[in-house]
Amino acid sequence: MIALLVAGALAALVSLFGTRAVAILLGARGASQPILQQNAANAVVPPHQHKAGTPTMGGLAIVGAALVGYFVSHVRPGVVFSDQTLVVVGGTLAMAGLGLLDDLKKVRAKQNRGMYWKVKGLVSYAMAIGIAVVLVTTTDIDTRISLTRADLPGWDLGPVVWVIWAGTLIFATANAVNVTDGLDGLAAGSALFGFAVFAGVAFAAFRSPEIYPDVVNPFDLAVLAAAFVGACAGFLWWNAAPARIFMGDVGALALGTALALLALTTDTQLLLVLVCLINVIEAGSVALQMIVFRATHRRRRLFRLSPLHHHFELCGWPETTVIIRFWLIAGAGAAVAVGIFVADFTARR
16 A cells, blocks of 8 residues: 555656656747637637647656656655566557657647648557557456456457457547546546556455455555556646646546556456546547537537536636536546446455
8 A cells, every 4th residue: 555655756756847847848949839719700719829839748748757656656665667667658658659749740730730630640649559469468457348347248368359349448538538638637537537547446355355366566556556547636736727738638638548447457348437527428528529510511519618628618617617527427437437436346355
């Protein structure tokens, strides 16, 4: 338990001071987030022009702080690295690298679109499949679909189908968090809830190996999740409205990938829908918007603007109201996920 506290507290401190340093450094170099302008069709967009000039790529501080907290916590005797957790770290860094490239392209081009979205989608999906392949070929990860443990419902997909399932889960979660990252503190705050859930789930698996025998070194997974909790908390100090820095794709893709990989390695894949509830809602709003728009031959839209947080802004909600209410939804989803896990845990005791 002490290692979890060390990882979380150290990551929070490094993130708190590191984010400020990154904001100053990037601000001095002009690495600011381009803000969406009205297009030629005079489409209505939320009034975010005042945010122009805010540094981006703050996700570098989140990922860096989480890794510092995670690795330093292993100085304590008895805290050992696991192959699965190191794959989680590697996969998170790989997706963060893709996000960093996209952020750099946006900053240099001084416009809010980086890679062409189809190219970025294909590359990120291929990377997600690659991460899943590494997991299944180099570790003892369970290839059954799971809710709160490997044998519930326990449908074994086999390595090939599992790779497709896991890769799709990683890809979808990473991009869902990226879609959510549109208001100050929204993505980081909701991700904090998710990492807190996985820290608790992994620690429970560590304390009850007779119930969760298929989770490999759950204590190490709990330490990593706790480090991400602290890193998100420290970053929020500067990212809360009005934001002094944005996380950028480097942070959003990293957080989404880490959340998906923690769900896979703790055998709580189906629980991820609740753990990342607000991200599911946000990504779903984009999908529904596209379906309705295309089905009506570009004449109708379901929402005023997607993702959903922009729809409510255009309905007159202040940005802070949208953020706090969406945080409440994220917290409610996380609470329900914990409730389902605890209910199953107590039933098995």
